[in-house]
Amino acid sequence: xxxxxxEEGGKxxxxxxxxxxxxxxxxxxxxxxxxxxQVAIVDSLVRRLFDQQLGLDSLTPIxxxxxxxxxxxxxxxxxxxxxxxxxxxxxxxxxxxxxFEPGAVVHFGEQRSAPFSMIDRGRAVYTQHNNVIGxxxxxxxxxxxxxxxxxxxxxxxxxxxxxxxxxxxGYITITHNGRTDTLPYPKQASSFYHLSKVHDSHNIxxxxxxxxxxxxxxxxxVVYGVITPETAEHExxxxxxDYDGVFGTALNRFCVQAAVGHxxxxxxxxxxxxxxxxxxxxxxxxxxxIANPANPGEFRVFNQFTEQFSVNDLAKTVIKAGEKLGLEVxxxxxxxxxxxxxxxxxxxxxxxxxxxxxxxxxxxxxxxxSLLNFAMRYSDRVDMAQIMPAVSWKKIGVKPRSSAxxxxx
Amino acid sequence: xxxxxxEEGGKxxxxxxxxxxxxxxxxxxxxxxxxxxQVAIVDSLVRRLFDQQLGLDSLTPIxxxxxxxxxxxxxxxxxxxxxxxxxxxxxxxxxxxxxFEPGAVVHFGEQRSAPFSMIDRGRAVYTQHNNVIGxxxxxxxxxxxxxxxxxxxxxxxxxxxxxxxxxxxGYITITHNGRTDTLPYPKQASSFYHLSKVHDSHNIxxxxxxxxxxxxxxxxxVVYGVITPETAEHExxxxxxDYDGVFGTALNRFCVQAAVGHxxxxxxxxxxxxxxxxxxxxxxxxxxxIANPANPGEFRVFNQFTEQFSVNDLAKTVIKAGEKLGLEVxxxxxxxxxxxxxxxxxxxxxxxxxxxxxxxxxxxxxxxxSLLNFAMRYSDRVDMAQIMPAVSWKKIGVKPRSSAxxxxx
Ligand SMILES: NC(=O)c1ccc[n+]([C@@H]2O[C@H](COP(=O)([O-])OP(=O)(O)OC[C@H]3O[C@@H](n4cnc5c(N)ncnc54)[C@H](O)[C@@H]3O)[C@@H](O)[C@H]2O)c1
Ligand SMILES: NC(=O)c1ccc[n+]([C@@H]2O[C@H](COP(=O)([O-])OP(=O)(O)OC[C@H]3O[C@@H](n4cnc5c(N)ncnc54)[C@H](O)[C@@H]3O)[C@@H](O)[C@H]2O)c1
Numbered sequence: 152x153x154x155x156x157x158e159e160g161g162k163x164x165x166x167x168x169x170x171x172x173x174x175x176x177x178x179x180x181x182x183x184x185x186x187x188x189q190v191a192i193v194d195s196l197v198r199r200l201f202d203q204q205l206g207l208d209s210l211t212p213i214x215x216x217x218x219x220x221x222x223x224x225x226x227x228x229x230x231x232x233x234x235x236x237x238x239x240x241x242x243x244x245x246x247x248x249x250x251f252e253p254g255a256v257v258h259f260g261e262q263r264s265a266p267f268s269m270i271d272r273g274r275a276v277y278t279q280h281n282n283v284i285g286x287x288x289x290x291x292x293x294x295x296x297x298x299x300x301x302x303x304x305x306x307x308x309x310x311x312x313x314x315x316x317x318x319x320x321g322y323i324t325i326t327h328n329g330r331t332d333t334l335p336y337p338k339q340a341s342s343f344y345h346l347s348k349v350h351d352s353h354n355i356x357x358x359x360x361x362x363x364x365x366x367x368x369x370x371x372x373v374v375y376g377v378i379t380p381e382t383a384e385h386e387x388x389x390x391x392x393d394y395d396g397v398f399g400t401a402l403n404r405f406c407v408q409a410a411v412g413h414x415x416x417x418x419x420x421x422x423x424x425x426x427x428x429x430x431x432x433x434x435x436x437x438x439x440x441i442a443n444p445a446n447p448g449e450f451r452v453f454n455q456f457t458e459q460f461s462v463n464d465l466a467k468t469v470i471k472a473g474e475k476l477g478l479e480v481x482x483x484x485x486x487x488x489x490x491x492x493x494x495x496x497x498x499x500x501x502x503x504x505x506x507x508x509x510x511x512x513x514x515x516x517x518x519x520x521s522l523l524n525f526a527m528r529y530s531d532r533v534d535m536a537q538i539m540p541a542v543s544w545k546k547i548g549v550k551p552r553s554s555a556x557x558x559x560x
Numbered sequence: 561x562x563x564x565x566x567e568e569g570g571k572x573x574x575x576x577x578x579x580x581x582x583x584x585x586x587x588x589x590x591x592x593x594x595x596x597x598q599v600a601i602v603d604s605l606v607r608r609l610f611d612q613q614l615g616l617d618s619l620t621p622i623x624x625x626x627x628x629x630x631x632x633x634x635x636x637x638x639x640x641x642x643x644x645x646x647x648x649x650x651x652x653x654x655x656x657x658x659x660f661e662p663g664a665v666v667h668f669g670e671q672r673s674a675p676f677s678m679i680d681r682g683r684a685v686y687t688q689h690n691n692v693i694g695x696x697x698x699x700x701x702x703x704x705x706x707x708x709x710x711x712x713x714x715x716x717x718x719x720x721x722x723x724x725x726x727x728x729x730g731y732i733t734i735t736h737n738g739r740t741d742t743l744p745y746p747k748q749a750s751s752f753y754h755l756s757k758v759h760d761s762h763n764i765x766x767x768x769x770x771x772x773x774x775x776x777x778x779x780x781x782v783v784y785g786v787i788t789p790e791t792a793e794h795e796x797x798x799x800x801x802d803y804d805g806v807f808g809t810a811l812n813r814f815c816v817q818a819a820v821g822h823x824x825x826x827x828x829x830x831x832x833x834x835x836x837x838x839x840x841x842x843x844x845x846x847x848x849x850i851a852n853p854a855n856p857g858e859f860r861v862f863n864q865f866t867e868q869f870s871v872n873d874l875a876k877t878v879i880k881a882g883e884k885l886g887l888e889v890x891x892x893x894x895x896x897x898x899x900x901x902x903x904x905x906x907x908x909x910x911x912x913x914x915x916x917x918x919x920x921x922x923x924x925x926x927x928x929x930s931l932l933n934f935a936m937r938y939s940d941r942v943d944m945a946q947i948m949p950a951v952s953w954k955k956i957g958v959k960p961r962s963s964a965x966x967x968x969x
Binding site: 241245272275276279280283284287288291292295314315316317323325326327328330331332334335336337338339340341342343346349350353354356357360361362490496544545548549 | 650654681684685688689692693696697700701704723724725726732734735736737739740741743744745746747748749750751752755758759762763765766769770771899905953954957958
């Protein structure tokens with residue numbers, strides 16, 4: 152059920168990918184370019200700086216953005232435009248908008264790690280400033296320079312927290328004291344990072360109403376996997392894969408841990424349940440959103456994930472997949488560095504993207520095999536000291552920390 | 561039904577009043593001081609700068625904070641401590657916390673005008689940065705230096721917007737698909753200022769949960785009036801009274817307009833209904849919150865207003881009161897500069913402060929007489945050019961504006 156809009160492909164439609172040097176952004180930029188969109192990457196490259204400052208690195212050897220773009224041109228014949236700068240710098244962003252004139256903006260360009268935002272006061276403040284002000288600038292740039300432009304903004308399923316009722320897609324119809332209204336779904340975020348996304352959502356909703364902007368908020372689940380058809384075409388097109396305690400996310404982390412013989416780090420009881428999706432579905436979802444834009448004035452929210460798993464589910468799956476490859480995988484229970492429910496109800500709706508044609512890649516043995524093999528291939532790049540979590544939600548202080556491991560708890 | 565906690569008075573308990581040079585903050589600082597609390601004012605005085613930059617001024621002649629404090633000492637025998645600085649500057653705030661060691665912090669210190677936040681991109685960004693980062697710093701300072709300290713934070717009824725169901729106090733119990741949970745009440749703010757308060761609320765709720773902080777969010781309605789027993793004791797203790805199109809709020813504005821023969825500026829249809837309260841109730845509510853602190857880990861929300869009125873209700877009341885004083889008062893319909901519903905359901909709960917002992921000053925003829933007389937006394941200070949609204953929600957642009965009237969729409 153691919154929509155007609157999707158079958159057409161990009162046809163040269165201009166898409167600006169903010170955060171296009173990152174994990175989701177790079178894969179999306181290449182996918183859209185491959186599908187016939189004209190793509191410009193906007194990125195300050197600050198994520199590479201975070202890695203340097205904290206002494207972390209991608210499992211995969213990622214080359215510079217300039218080299219990546221050159222290689223993509225050579226492999227595909229397609230040109231990616233590049234604007235290196237910070238979206239918090241409005242003058243820079245304005246120039247990028249005026250010169251590129253996007254028809255759609257996909258905004259991935261935020262500080263996206265919950266633990267990073269909980270290292271110290273400075274990074275908590277940085278995260279909220281960077282994300283909230285950056286998004287405000289994107290909104291103002293659209294209003295001023297390309298009011299018809301469709302904003303596709305990456306949010307997170309973490310905005311909802313773990314309520315004891317079903318999670319809907321952005322809105323909930325409430326009947327209360329005999330009256331009924333459909334209101335924004337209540338948000339209960341649990342890190343300064345997740346909170347920054349909640350703030351963004353409120354700000355974007357307001358500008359849709361007040362200025363008639365059109366926006367889609369993709370409340371994305373946890374992304375896993377690393378290979379997409381485009382990034383697989385050359386080693387210099389390889390995507391980043393974070394496995395450390397600050398930037399690594401659940402399933403990717405477990406695969407790398409399994410590959411290097413580190414026990415899987417299950418936080419607390421392991422009953423934490425979240426939505427997950429394959430990176431090949433991230434790029435598909437973004438294309439679907441672009442191909443079926445929101446209406447002027449509409450603030451549309453899609454829950455972007457394909458399956459729910461608990462941490463214990465994931466650990467079991469990785470153990471099984473590891474065994475097939477001859478890896479002996481164990482788990483250890485790590486005192487939970489976060490403040491979150493470890494056993495809870497979780498049932499989140501995610502039908503809107505399916506209705507628009509998403510064809511999910513469900514978590515399969517094949518994917519796990521390939522991810523484990525991939526992790527084994529690069530296992531000599533793993534710094535074992537970076538695997539355990541070192542950031543504590545409760546112990547965050549006001550003193551600046553110069554590295555992640557300095558904050559052992 | 562004054563609570564026992566209230567009867568005792570402050571007994572030297574230390575309260576830090578952030579924003580204590582402002583309209584609500586100054587009246588509150590004096591009230592608490594009078595009630596036996598040991599009060600420190602923290603204020604950057606930036607509000608006085610906004611007035612200068614936009615060419616605005618309080619109707620009432622307010623003297624410097626240093627002179628105000630000296631006068632209060634002379635009148636009451638009581639000392640107010642003063643820390644002049646910006647709560648966005650954490651080093652400054654940390655020193656203030658370490659030297660004063662507050663038992664409670666009342667946080668009024670934000671950019672609080674919706675029109676100001678809609679003048680231009682720079683002021684929109686400034687408002688969210690100033691308010692969100694300032695509040696984050698207050699939260700970190702409490703966690704680090706006085707974890708038992710009770711935060712009393714000024715929010716606004718505007719966080720809720722105008723939903724088509726009853727507005728509850730901070731939380732709503734929702735039954736959905738056969739399950740029930742009590743969740744944060746959905747927020748629909750409609751200016752970058754109001755949005756900043758929504759962001760604050762989410763951030764504070766998180767820190768109560770994650771760090772065990774105790775906080776009361778006072779979702780305040782529109783404040784009217786100017787005299788409190790303490791500010792009436794000497795002309796140098798007089799409170800500010802804003803009547804201009806940027807900082808003036810509904811009822812205060814109408815009284816000044818009536819006093820100088822300017823028609824009352826009703827925006828749009830005038831059906832906009834909000835909660836209102838007398839400034840003498842603002843100071844009472846804050847004392848009640850301090851005297852009955854939230855529990856550790858509790859994020860408590862009180863809707864702080866005493867009566868609901870529509871703009872048309874207010875206009876009618878002021879016209880009637882004006883007639884008694886021989887003023888001929890008319891209204892003009894001004895195209896609404898805001899984006900808001902002009903006819904809507906509005907029923908907001910506000911029982912929690914009453915249950916704790918609030919004894920409201922309802923809007924009375926006597927108050928209106930005194931407010932009108934007060935406005936007539938200072939009418940030669942009114943700049944007629946500042947009365948009409950000059951900031952448009954839809955026309956906000958990215959170019960910096962050097963004065964409010966430059967943005968006529
Ligand atoms: N990875 C996940 O599992 C996941 C899950 C849910 C949501 N998301 C969201 O998807 C988006 C992308 O995530 P990711 O995993 O690719 O993160 P990433 O850190 O790999 O990429 C983010 C990119 O944005 C850039 N950036 C950050 N701030 C910027 C600024 N102010 N100006 C310009 N560029 C800036 C960084 O340099 C980086 O290249 C984020 O918004 C994130 O919150 C990711
Ligand atoms: N006045 C109302 O009708 C009303 C209604 C609802 C809520 N409130 C809330 O009550 C609070 C006080 O409102 P007000 O009318 O007294 O405003 P005000 O502008 O008169 O006072 C605010 C004070 O805070 C100070 N301030 C601002 N940012 C600061 C910073 N970063 N560091 C230190 N000081 C800073 C200003 O200098 C000013 O003295 C605000 O938070 C406002 O949102 C007011």
